[in-house]
Amino acid sequence: MQLLQTLCRIPAPSGEEAALTRFILDYVRQHGPAWRQPPLVVHDEARFQDCVLLVFGQPRTAVFAHLDSIGFTVRYGRELVPIGGPETETGYRLVGCDSQGDIACTLTVNEETEALGYEFSRDIERGTSLTFACEFRETETTVQSCYLDNRLGVWNALRLAETLEHGIIAFSCWEEHGGGSVPYLARYIYDTYGVRQALISDITWVTEGVQLGAGCVISLRDSLIPRRGYVERIRRIAEASGVPHQLEVEGEGGSDAKDLQRSDMPWDWCFVGAPEDGVHSPNELIDKHDIASMLQLYQVLLREL
Missing domain, CATH: 2.40.30.40 (Peptidase M42, domain 2)
Structure with a gap:
């Protein structure tokens, strides 16, 4: 959890993601050469501002994780x-x-x-x-801190990168305050690599139907509705894998997926992430079992999709 704690302590509210972007670039430079498939790092401030793309092998799926916080x-x-x-x-x-x-x-x-x-x-x-102010608290079973949304999504993407052979990781900006970076990232990914399916590495809520400790969440819908055929593929892969997971159905909330769904490109997407209690507070709480299942499920999905 040391990496997660470090990520939570870096201030990066919407519009000021630059410090976290620098950390990501330094982290990849330091650790990337030892990963199974060292990535191509795409970071061009003129075209992508503070966003970063990591491209691995021959990608079929893109993982979007937003850097910013409230x-x-x-x-x-x-x-x-x-x-x-x-x-x-x-x-x-x-x-x-x-x-x-x-x-x-x-x-x-x-x-x-x-x-x-x-x-x-x-x-x-x-x-x-x-x-x-960040007060990172860890027990045997939980972690609690501000900004687990979405530093855990970023943590998940960086840990996924260690073993990823084929795929794209897109670190986006401004998600918490309306989005805006995903359209140009999605266009570049679609035009350059022909990739048009995505997973959203983000954090969702504990509700009456989603509990801490019961596994990573596959969202069937929030305020937006993904294409059911794509979500069913993900459900079948998840069920066959045996990785603990939950299904979510909500009528509100959103993520980087909103820019994918409203684009003029035929992107498929699904939100897959751990649930947390105390959302958008200094005391966000996540169960370590859900963290583990999130990473495991992403590793399976990036191989199978």
Whole structure:
């Protein structure tokens, strides 16, 4: 879990993924030569901004994992504007940095207006991004931290890369605040490699039908509906593999898949990821059994799809 803890501690709210991008590039340079199939690294700021593609062998499937997290932007005075949809509670610890130095402040929520603000020894420069302070907690069976969504999806992709022979891993940006990078990544992948099927390496919710510790989740639908024929292929492969998994049916929520489904290219997609409790809070909680089954299932799917 050391890699996961490191990923969770790197601030990368939507629009400021650059620090995590640098970590990914350094990590691949250091570890990639020892992987089963060293990847082609595609990182061109002019075309792909802070996104990164790892291309292995003769790819048939692309795995999308978004780098960014939710957070807050300092507005005027001591106001905050949310990035994405963070949970808000007075007293949450926030961190950041502006030209005057490091910041460690607390979130405030007005009980009447629900307006967001902060308490700190000085005014923070407008436009500064703040993120939850990371307190990574590990037990024998669980991990708990801010930003497991989606640092676990990134962790899963990097661990998958160790044994991947054929496939593409796409690290995207802005997912938590509306997306926007997947369309140009999908176009490049489709035009260059002819790949048009995807898995979404992301984190979903614990609900009345999805439980911690019962295995990775294959989503049959959320606010979007994937093509059933593709999802059924994934279900058959998962069942034959014996890897523990759950099926999810939801009417809301979304992921990088929304840009794939709304594109003018015939992309198939399926969301496959571990469930977590405490979504978008400093206390996101995931069971280690679900982490293990997520990686195992991705390894099987990338071989069989």
